[in-house]
Amino acid sequence: MSDVRQNPTAFPENMNTTEVYAIHGADPEVLAYAMAKYSRSALSMKESLKEISTQRAEQFLNTFYFAYGHRSIADLAHVAFAIERLSLLAAIALVDEQRWDGQERSTRYQDFKKSGWYTPALGEKTAEYTAAAEKLFIAYDRIGKQMLETLKEAIPQPAEMKDDAYVRTLKARAFDVARYLLPLATNTSLGQIVNARTLEGQIARLLGSEFAEIRQLGEKLREAASGPAWNVHADEARVLCQEISSVDGICGDRAMSVLGREVKVSPTLVKYTQPSAYEASTKQELRAAAAELMQGAAIEPAPVVDLVDDSEGLEVELAASLLYPHCHYSYRQIRNVVTGLSAAQRDGIVALGAKHRGRHDELTRAFSSGHGFGFDILMDIGGFRDMHRHRKCVQLIQEFTDVHGYDIPECPGQPTLADAGLEVEYREAMEASFAAYRALRDSGLPEAEQSAQYLLPLGTRVRALFKMDFAEALYISELRSGVAGHFSYRNVAWQMYRAVTERHPSLASYFRTVDIDEPIDLLKR
Structure with missing residues (x-):
């Protein structure tokens, strides 16, 4: 039996060198797909993200999430929401999740006399x-x-x-x-950051509520997850793309396709969500x-x-x-x-x-x-x-x-x-x-x-x-x-x-x- 150590290509070098890097800019569902690929592919995260498109992520999730029931994949897609002008009653229902992170307006530090009511x-x-x-x-x-x-x-x-x-x-x-x-x-108003699995269960629970406001809240959450997200840099990107277009129209169009594209944070994972x-x-x-x-x-x-x-x-x-x-x-x-x-x-x-x-x-x-x-x-x-x-x-x-x-x-x-x-x-x-x-x-x-x-x-x-x-x-x-x-x-x-x-x-x-x-x-x- 040959000694694998004699074959210089048998193992990659630096096997004991750990690499750690933060990831920014990937759509939540694309990132979830890339992380899920660790279980099915030897590619690095960088290689996976370069290879994956939004369409491929949707196809993957339709197969493994819905057809095969691999719901843990949705734990990897985290989504931030701002939810404003909802009643305190609806807010209590909304945040009643064991896997939930967020903050709400404080009754200790804010005067609610001008908040209005539902x-x-x-x-x-x-x-x-x-x-x-x-x-x-x-x-x-x-x-x-x-x-x-x-x-x-x-x-x-x-x-x-x-x-x-x-x-x-x-x-x-x-x-x-x-x-x-x-x-x-x-x-009141609040912000929440939840993974897509929690979001799906949250929406299903809200849609089945006995309260009309809470049912409407579930619908709005589903729409917000499925539709274009608000981009904090949208105005800056638009101005930059206009400036580029004034010099080179083709480059301006390319810049706009990258910087101005619409991002839908969870269009696949919540699209079939129905009342529980x-x-x-x-x-x-x-x-x-x-x-x-x-x-x-x-x-x-x-x-x-x-x-x-x-x-x-x-x-x-x-x-x-x-x-x-x-x-x-x-x-x-x-x-x-x-x-x-x-x-x-x-x-x-x-x-x-x-x-x-x-x-x-x-x-x-x-x-x-x-x-x-x-x-x-x-x-x-x-x-x-x-x-x-x-x-x-x-x-x-x-x-x-x-x-x-x-x-x-x-x-x-x-x-x-x-x-x-x-x-x-x-x-x-x-x-x-x-x-x-x-x-x-x-x-x-x-x-x-x-x-x-x-x-x-x-x-x-x-x-x-x-x-x-x-x-x-x-x-x-x-x-x-x-x-x-x-x-x-x-x-x-x-x-x-x-x-x-x-x-x-x-x-x-x-x-x-x-x-x-x-x-x-x-x-x-």
Whole structure:
């Protein structure tokens, strides 16, 4: 047998030299194709990108993504979107993805009084809806301004602190209170960067929503991914090409074909996206199953944070988790009922969760069970939006409703609404919004139940179940209990820490939480 080392062409030289380079300028789907080729070709990335055309990428994706179901290819195509002037309600639905990166307008650092709001198709009820929204914005503006003045009176400006920094810091504290009055109809804007697989699932989920605005949002996302993207350098490229054409027309045309071409970020991977029939059918059947099981029982009182265990077994957890998002009961109350069912009855509930699953459908999120820690949290919607960012958790969210009431914003060591003479006005604004919500919900209009939710303010309580491992429980407790955080989620983070350490005392020393009862400097952010 010959020695391959005697053949100088048997192996390339410098086998131990790693090359690393960033890539810029490739269309997302073309780049995904080029990366996928690593599994099927020995070509380098540079060689692959030089060889690939947009048309070839589309042919490849049609074969391997759609025909063969190699969905991991879409993980390689990342797309950036700007999504502007959507309601807070729609924004919560949009970002409800475990694989999601983005940023949204902050209710702490921006004044939303001029943002406007989304109005559903309500016909003769539009005037009543508009009046209710206007009242909330008036209260938001007045309470925010008065809280700022109260804070200025209570917290002297340090000599070394500049005027703008002092006012800006106290404004943020005032907005933390005022935001409780912003309705879910309030317009916001956000940017997101997601891979094409997440985008496809996101669009399918949005298209199947019960809310008209959210369905339209899904359509607009699909159109934005399939159509020409906005090019930040388009104007500069056009001017440059004109200058080149003034000297050499042929070169100018060539330059325009390269610099001015339209880029479609994900035309192939989302073009067949349709509403998720699996999710829609499953939601309908589980909602009916939850109503039948609970038989109109009263909602039992529950703490802000309830650390639930699933010692009854995975089957009980799965059944309870599947029912949880489709009613307004606590997880503990649902689980207690599920525990009393026969094995066959529990299996029937679990079967409903997978009954309508298609060939390429992922199981619904409720099937992500078996985590060590489950926190059933009842908190204001505004604070929930901050907690919603923790995407390493499995989050099961119940629908927005008035049945849990609302919170009173109160920060230890900070002047209260009562101190500012605003508590009565705040309560009246919240009660009026709830009354408007109920009137619209019961109006009999198409999608009345959905349209009414836009009038619920961010101070309304919402219930959500957060499942996680120990590391994530520690991370959230540490991060969200910090003195710079909003007092709403600081309390939740502290209660999470207390719940874990009461159950597992030996782990308490690993937490670096901040006691929310300790005085804090309100001028530190």
